[in-house]
Amino acid sequence: xxxxxLTILLxxxxxxxxxxxxxxxxxxxxxxxxxxxxxxxxxxxxLFSTKIANTIRSGLPTVVRCDFRVINERDREVAVARQVxxxxxxxxxxxxxVVLNHSRRTGSSFEEMERICSTLTRLxxxxxxxxxxxxxCRVRLQVTVVPISSRQNHQWRERIESxxxxxxxxxxxxxxxxxxxxxxxxxxxxxxxxxxxxGASAWATSPPLQLAGKP
Amino acid sequence: MVATLRKVLAASALSVFLLxxxxxxxxxxxxxSTAVPLPSESRPPALLVERIEILGATKTRRHVFNRYxxxxxxxxxxxxxxxRDYAALTATHFFKQVDFSSKPGSEPGKIVLVIEVTERRWPxxxxxxxxxxxxxxxxxxxxxxxxxxxxxxSIAGARLVIGDRTGGFFxxxxxxxxxxxxxxxxxxxxxxxxxxxxxxxxxxxLHKVRRGAARIAxxxxxxxxxxxxAGIHFENVRPEAEFKVKNVTRTDFPPALxxxxxxxxxxxxxxxxxxxxxxxxxxxxxxxxxxxSFERAAAALGATQRFNRIVLDGRWYRALGSSVLAVHGKAGxxxxxxxxxxxxxxxxxxxxxxxxxxxxxxxxxxxELLLAQAEMxxxxxxxxxxxGLMGAIFFDAGRIRTSNLPDDAGRFFTSAGFGFRTRVPVxxxxxxxxAYPLDRDDFRFHIALxxxx
Numbered sequence: 001x002x003x004x005x006l007t008i009l010l011x012x013x014x015x016x017x018x019x020x021x022x023x024x025x026x027x028x029x030x031x032x033x034x035x036x037x038x039x040x041x042x043x044x045x046x047l048f049s050t051k052i053a054n055t056i057r058s059g060l061p062t063v064v065r066c067d068f069r070v071i072n073e074r075d076r077e078v079a080v081a082r083q084v085x086x087x088x089x090x091x092x093x094x095x096x097x098v099v100l101n102h103s104r105r106t107g108s109s110f111e112e113m114e115r116i117c118s119t120l121t122r123l124x125x126x127x128x129x130x131x132x133x134x135x136x137c138r139v140r141l142q143v144t145v146v147p148i149s150s151r152q153n154h155q156w157r158e159r160i161e162s163x164x165x166x167x168x169x170x171x172x173x174x175x176x177x178x179x180x181x182x183x184x185x186x187x188x189x190x191x192x193x194x195x196x197x198x199g200a201s202a203w204a205t206s207p208p209l210q211l212a213g214k215p
Numbered sequence: 216m217v218a219t220l221r222k223v224l225a226a227s228a229l230s231v232f233l234l235x236x237x238x239x240x241x242x243x244x245x246x247x248s249t250a251v252p253l254p255s256e257s258r259p260p261a262l263l264v265e266r267i268e269i270l271g272a273t274k275t276r277r278h279v280f281n282r283y284x285x286x287x288x289x290x291x292x293x294x295x296x297x298x299r300d301y302a303a304l305t306a307t308h309f310f311k312q313v314d315f316s317s318k319p320g321s322e323p324g325k326i327v328l329v330i331e332v333t334e335r336r337w338p339x340x341x342x343x344x345x346x347x348x349x350x351x352x353x354x355x356x357x358x359x360x361x362x363x364x365x366x367x368x369s370i371a372g373a374r375l376v377i378g379d380r381t382g383g384f385f386x387x388x389x390x391x392x393x394x395x396x397x398x399x400x401x402x403x404x405x406x407x408x409x410x411x412x413x414x415x416x417x418x419x420x421l422h423k424v425r426r427g428a429a430r431i432a433x434x435x436x437x438x439x440x441x442x443x444x445a446g447i448h449f450e451n452v453r454p455e456a457e458f459k460v461k462n463v464t465r466t467d468f469p470p471a472l473x474x475x476x477x478x479x480x481x482x483x484x485x486x487x488x489x490x491x492x493x494x495x496x497x498x499x500x501x502x503x504x505x506x507x508s509f510e511r512a513a514a515a516l517g518a519t520q521r522f523n524r525i526v527l528d529g530r531w532y533r534a535l536g537s538s539v540l541a542v543h544g545k546a547g548x549x550x551x552x553x554x555x556x557x558x559x560x561x562x563x564x565x566x567x568x569x570x571x572x573x574x575x576x577x578x579x580x581x582x583e584l585l586l587a588q589a590e591m592x593x594x595x596x597x598x599x600x601x602x603g604l605m606g607a608i609f610f611d612a613g614r615i616r617t618s619n620l621p622d623d624a625g626r627f628f629t630s631a632g633f634g635f636r637t638r639v640p641v642x643x644x645x646x647x648x649x650a651y652p653l654d655r656d657d658f659r660f661h662i663a664l665x666x667x668x
Contacts, residue, residue, distance in 0.1 A: 054318035058326040059262050147316040177665025178345020179643045
């Protein structure tokens with residue numbers, strides 16, 4: 001009986017592990033106004049799963065996408081923005097490079113690179129002029145870590161856009177050209193709300209930020 | 216106004232083609248587009264694929280992946296190459312989810328490419344549509360696909376097709392690389408009714424033709440076999456004995472058509488030699504595509520009409536800076552014993568722009584066809600190599616004749632024009648062309664899907 005219980009407890013785990021893959025967490029998020037820009041400070045944890053860490057260490061790049069939503073006091077979205085962090089590893093010089101917001105930082109170890117990536121300091125989100133007139137706002141942030149190329153994070157769009165790659169859509173020999181759409185896939189996307197995004201954190205929300213002094 | 220525009224357009228099209236055809240111009244473009252190689256010491260060595268691991272595939276066999284993956288162990292790898300293979304696997308619809316990642320290989324510079332898939336277990340519903348010059352716009356409101364049902368990469372499905380001039384029901388099955396032979400087995404069967412367009416006394420007439428067909432073919436997919444395909448085609452064709460002109464039913468077919476209204480069994484053997492060196496099937500910038508097709512309707516196969524048909528079709532593409540010069544030539548000949556629906560037509564969005572669909576086709580349809588088309592395609596907006604909006608200027612010329620009729624209709628028709636191609640989500644490439652016949656004051660707007668050729 002004890003052995004049976006032990007077997008039941010242990011057996012599902014190997015199957016469950018890929019499903020419960022590590023996702024990034026946002027542990028702190030603050031929005032600040034500085035000069036004419038809305039900036040954020042953020043702290044993240046568990047940014048790189050084993051799969052992502054292996055990809056980086058192999059020498060292929062990884063992308064950390066930061067999606068920002070600015071919401072007003074009624075929780076209505078008033079602006080969106082995105083920043084992309086590109087991580088690469090020079091296997092010959094054994095240096096990690098992180099490119100974000102047109103600046104490049106270098107780390108000599110994986111841990112140092114992870115520290116660089118996990119801390120966003122005064123990252124510009126929007127110019128103040130791009131914000132509508134609101135007295136207070138909050139910033140929401142979701143980070144998504146995608147190995148190799150951000151293209152992998154948009155499978156539904158990939159399939160919709162590649163509809164023209166079906167059948168004889170190319171230079172047609174018989175004067176025929178067409179498209180084909182996987183309706184099952186589209187239905188599951190629309191009925192399911194949105195696509196399952198791999199490697200994405202939960203949305204985090206900053207404390208309210210007073211914009212009363214906004215010109 | 217139209218005449219002036221036509222002349223200006225023809226002159227500009229001609230000058231662009233001449234300019235692009237000049238050796239100096241072409242070589243200058245080539246010099247501009249040639250990248251200066253970096254000194255070898257400043258370029259890091261490429262990453263190499265040590266091996267490819269596939270996770271999550273419980274039924275899909277390894278050779279199915281190999282068919283779609285261009286990267287092989289030992290190849291140098293870049294993120295762009297992985298993007299390309301990722302797109303190829305995603306487009307198969309064999310998998311619900313595809314993820315590429317990597318891990319370090321046995322030594323620095325080598326990687327293990329990891330492909331994680333979630334297989335599709337159930338058939339999927341398909342919605343499709345398109346444009347056919349012969350059948351007009353069509354939709355597949357209900358289609359079922361059972362691709363990769365047993366993990367061998369087969370493609371199978373059933374489709375109900377409806378359209379403004381066509382309707383039918385079709386089954387199709389394709390088994391790639393049958394018994395590791397390098398040959399794909401293709402089976403198709405279906406039943407359809409299509410309204411053929413005739414021009415009788417200058418007026419468009421719709422003539423319904425019903426067909427039931429089955430086709431078995433072997434198509435080469437790799438090695439030397441990829442240049443060849445062959446098979447047999449069984450078809451039972453029943454043209455109706457009446458036609459419609461503006462909803463008025465008539466039966467007074469001209470003699471050239473009246474003799475071709477009997478039900479026929481068009482059972483044929485066909486063979487085809489094909490070469491394809493295009494760099495991209497959908498937005499080609501370099502390479503050629505060519506096919507020589509031969510078809511024989513023989514009594515041995517039970518055909519009620521005996522005839523041979525041969526078609527030579529070729530396309531050539533060359534990048535000129537960010538533009539592409541595309542040239543198409545087609546020549547065909549069929550015996551006069553062939554009924555009209557096995558003959559050639561001319562005029563329309565694919566065949567010869569500037570003229571109505573099949574508007575240049577003689578009453579009994581053509582037994583000899585010549586078609587030449589040239590297009591200069593250039594990006595207007597969006598990123599190369601597949602810009603979101605492309606412009607094109609073109610020149611088309613064609614000739615069609617019927618061997619047993621006087622040669623008066625066998626002259627060349629020409630047209631020139633300009634157009635736009637835009638990428639539209641779901642439906643792909645939407646093409647709009649404004650074409651001006653060069654022998655008359657007229658113009659025609661064509662809208663279709665996909666590239667012209």
